[in-house]
Amino acid sequence: MEVGVTAQVVTYSTQSIVAEATSVTSVTVSVDDVATTTDPSDRRLAKRSTSCATQPAGATGAPTVSTDTPSAFVSNAAFASVASAAATPTGYDQTFVNLAASNNAYGYMGYTTLQTYDTQSCATKCDKMNGCMAVNVYFERDPSVNPDNADCANPSSVTMIKCVFWGGPVSSANANNAGQWRDSFQVVIAGSNGYVNKTLATPSGYTGPVYLGSAAINAPYDSQGYNTYMGAKVFTSGPFNVQLCADYCTAQNVYNLAHPASNGAPVQTCQFFNTYILYNNTPSNTQGQYCAIYSESWSSSYATNTGQYRGTDHFMIDYSYSFTNSTGMVSPNKNGAVHQASIDITYATLQTYCSTLLGYATPLATVTSTTTITPVLTSTNTELATATVTVTVAAQKKRWDFGGKPYAANQKRQTAVSTPAVLTKYPATVVSSACQLVATAVISTSTITAIASITASPSVTYVTEYDTATLTTSVTAAAVARYHIKQLHSYFEASARPIIFTQHGHTKEELTPPFTNQLVRRWGPNGSIAKGSIDWELVPELVTLAENAPRVHKNTYDAFLNTDLAALLEERTIERVVVCGVMTDCCCDTTGRSAFNRGYETWLVSDACGSANKTQHEAGLQGFGFAFGDVLTTAEATQKLKAE
Numbered sequence: 059m060e061v062g063v064t065a066q067v068v069t070y071s072t073q074s075i076v077a078e079a080t081s082v083t084s085v086t087v088s089v090d091d092v093a094t095t096t097d098p099s100d101r102r103l104a105k106r107s108t109s110c111a112t113q114p115a116g117a118t119g120a121p122t123v124s125t126d127t128p129s130a131f132v133s134n135a136a137f138a139s140v141a142s143a144a145a146t147p148t149g150y151d152q153t154f155v156n157l158a159a160s161n162n163a164y165g166y167m168g169y170t171t172l173q174t175y176d177t178q179s180c181a182t183k184c185d186k187m188n189g190c191m192a193v194n195v196y197f198e199r200d201p202s203v204n205p206d207n208a209d210c211a212n213p214s215s216v217t218m219i220k221c222v223f224w225g226g227p228v229s230s231a232n233a234n235n236a237g238q239w240r241d242s243f244q245v246v247i248a249g250s251n252g253y254v255n256k257t258l259a260t261p262s263g264y265t266g267p268v269y270l271g272s273a274a275i276n277a278p279y280d281s282q283g284y285n286t287y288m289g290a291k292v293f294t295s296g297p298f299n300v301q302l303c304a305d306y307c308t309a310q311n312v313y314n315l316a317h318p319a320s321n322g323a324p325v326q327t328c329q330f331f332n333t334y335i336l337y338n339n340t341p342s343n344t345q346g347q348y349c350a351i352y353s354e355s356w357s358s359s360y361a362t363n364t365g366q367y368r369g370t371d372h373f374m375i376d377y378s379y380s381f382t383n384s385t386g387m388v389s390p391n392k393n394g395a396v397h398q399a400s401i402d403i404t405y406a407t408l409q410t411y412c413s414t415l416l417g418y419a420t421p422l423a424t425v426t427s428t429t430t431i432t433p434v435l436t437s438t439n440t441e442l443a444t445a446t447v448t449v450t451v452a453a454q455k456k457r458w459d460f461g462g463k464p465y466a467a468n469q470k471r472q473t474a475v476s477t478p479a480v481l482t483k484y485p486a487t488v489v490s491s492a493c494q495l496v497a498t499a500v501i502s503t504s505t506i507t508a509i510a511s512i513t514a515s516p517s518v519t520y521v522t523e524y525d526t527a528t529l530t531t532s533v534t535a536a537a538v539a540r541y542h543i544k545q546l547h548s549y550f551e552a553s554a555r556p557i558i559f560t561q562h563g564h565t566k567e568e569l570t571p572p573f574t575n576q577l578v579r580r581w582g583p584n585g586s587i588a589k590g591s592i593d594w595e596l597v598p599e600l601v602t603l604a605e606n607a608p609r610v611h612k613n614t615y616d617a618f619l620n621t622d623l624a625a626l627l628e629e630r631t632i633e634r635v636v637v638c639g640v641m642t643d644c645c646c647d648t649t650g651r652s653a654f655n656r657g658y659e660t661w662l663v664s665d666a667c668g669s670a671n672k673t674q675h676e677a678g679l680q681g682f683g684f685a686f687g688d689v690l691t692t693a694e695a696t697q698k699l700k701a702e
Contacts, residue, residue, distance in 0.1 A: 110204060110205075112203055114171070114200075117172060117174065119173050120218075123215075123217065133248075137248040138248070140249055141155060142156050144177045146253060149256060149257050151253065153228055153230065153253065159235050159247055160250055161233050161234075161235065162233075163224045163227065163229075164226025164335055165191075165297035166222075167190055167223040167297060169222040171221070172221050173219070174219065175249070177253065180193045189299055191254065191255045191297065193222065193224070194221075194224065194253075195222075195250070196222075196251065197217055197220075197247065198237075199244070205240050211242035212242040226377070227298075231341035231342070264381040264383055264384055265381065266381035268381075272364060273363060273378060274378050275360050281390045282488055284391045284392075285398065287352055290350040292336065298335065303331045306349055307351050310327075310328050310351060321397060326353045327353060328351040328383070329352065329383040330355040331350060331352065331381055332350045332380045333348065333378070334347075334376065336373060338372070355382040356380070361378065368609055368611070369609070369612075369622070370611065397492070399481060399492035402481060403481070406553055412492075412496060414475050416490070416493055479553055480554050539638065542665045543666045544600070546636070546638055553699070557603075559604040559607050560645070560649070561596065563589035563613065565589055569586060610626070616648045617645065634660070636660075637662050637663065641670065641678075642678035643675065650686060660688075661687055661689075665691050
């Protein structure tokens with residue numbers, strides 16, 4: 059604020075915020091900036107007025123202070139008595155009383171000054187402001203004149219009573235502004251009380267709200283195995299506004315209805331949302347208003363998400379509410395589950411399983427293949443020659459012929475077969491229906507193997523993918539391995555196996571002398587990866603794969619060291635760790651060895667790793683395979699997992 063101002067109103071662009079809520083394509087979660095706001099009336103003044111200018115007079119109804127010092131102001135018993143006896147405004151809950159600090163909360167909306175410590179008057183003003191949901195009332199020691207000159211560096215004080223308006227909740231945890239210095243004059247605070255409006259407007263067409271406190275909905279698949287979670291948005295400007303989530307929900311429905319799935323799956327529409335304030339590490343570091351949308355309604359018993367760690371960052375939840383569409387479908391979606399299961403079957407290549415489940419039979423076919431190998435020069439080696447013949451035939455359904463009844467009437471006669479892990483979340487009827495969508499043919503593959511004499515030219519050079527690229531950085535190595543990484547990810551996701559991403563980077567402090575990080579000492583600040591830099595970002599093709607997976611932030615080769623990786627594995631009762639990425643002989647090898655030393659069976663996937671050059675890559679694989687675990691290709695790893 060400017061010097062001499064006794065009130066302030068902050069306005070937000072409603073149009074731009076609504077535009078953000080209704081602009082949807084595919085749903086993503088992004089936190090663009092920190093939304094925490096400090097009351098500008100408590101910041102160091104950027105604009106100065108006339109030297110030693112008279113400031114607004116203090117509140118006429120404020121208790122007096124016998125000694126004009128900051129310490130006497132803070133400890134004044136009269137301030138404490140007034141604050142402690144103050145009435146809680148109608149429709150509000152008191153969140154703290156008689157603190158010596160004001161709030162740094164979400165959605166600053168301005169302030170006014172009062173002549174008396176009238177909490178009801180402050181709340182009434184808040185009620186008349188669109189989006190105001192909390193107030194902070196307190197005594198503040200201010201200078202009687204502007205202390206911007208040596209002649210008035212520490213003037214006598216006046217006592218102001220401030221009423222500050224917030225668009226988000228105030229609490230003792232975010233009441234951490236104890237004042238400031240204005241030149242040689244110290245501004246301090248006493249008798250600070252906080253109040254939050256306990257009424258929340260319900261958007262048209264919805265029922266609720268259901269208060270969830272400091273927890274968010276953590277919905278499982280529904281009873282048909284359908285994933286009802288549709289995505290989320292974070293709003294980082296303006297007050298807490300439930301209508302934003304309702305508008306986002308509606309806009310996503312409009313988009314989805316206009317872009318139906320090509321495979322005939324039913325359109326997923328938003329029927330329920332959960333909104334809350336998201337914090338990072340402390341309640342004074344607000345990330346914004348989070349809106350998560352779902353296609354079905356979930357009760358408060360599923361509000362089990364109380365926050366999470368991402369590396370060293372602790373994301374916390376507060377002021378959480380849920381709302382249900384009063385007219386939409388909220389029952390389990392079997393049709394959606396069937397199409398979802400058919401996608402799982404396709405990704406996990408389970409068509410053969412479906413053929414067996416449905417009783418499809420493979421006709422007997424005999425194929426003869428003759429391979430002729432012609433010598434080139436005179437240097438002869440004996441190798442294993444393999445010819446693979448693939449025969450595709452139309453699927454035939456086994457005849458049950460029980461009293462002439464059609465096959466569909468005898469589903470209970472289907473072949474008993476173990477259900478793959480990726481399909482266990484679905485009821486048997488959903489799996490059967492999904493299998494009928496994808497099991498259209500049976501492929502029979504036979505392999506003929508023989509020992510043959512093959513003559514090769516001594517001048518032939520066998521080129522691998524590492525020879526065809528100049529591998530100078532880990533990013534380039536990632537480009538070589540990314541195809542197989544995506545294959546692994548696809549298989550693990552389809553088979554419902556846990557996936558964890560790690561991301562290496564160093565803070566500004568670690569890259570500033572004296573260096574405390576051993577890796578930075580080894581490579582120097584210019585050779586180390588800075589957090590937030592381009593080198594720190596995930597390879598673009600892998601960013602979407604990591605969106606829904608835990609991400610471990612590390613600052614050394616070993617992903618277990620000073621991270622929560624071990625805890626993540628323990629929570630998921632993991633027994634085997636499969637490692638891929640870059641660089642083979644640095645982060646991958648070190649993390650794999652660390653996993654082995656911690657008691658995990660460990661695999662290193664050779665073609666899903668990369669290093670600076672072929673020599674380093676192969677050396678890393680050889681050293682790891684000698685003593686620490688299995689070195690497998692992507693095909694070998696997935697085959698072994700499928701066989702379990």
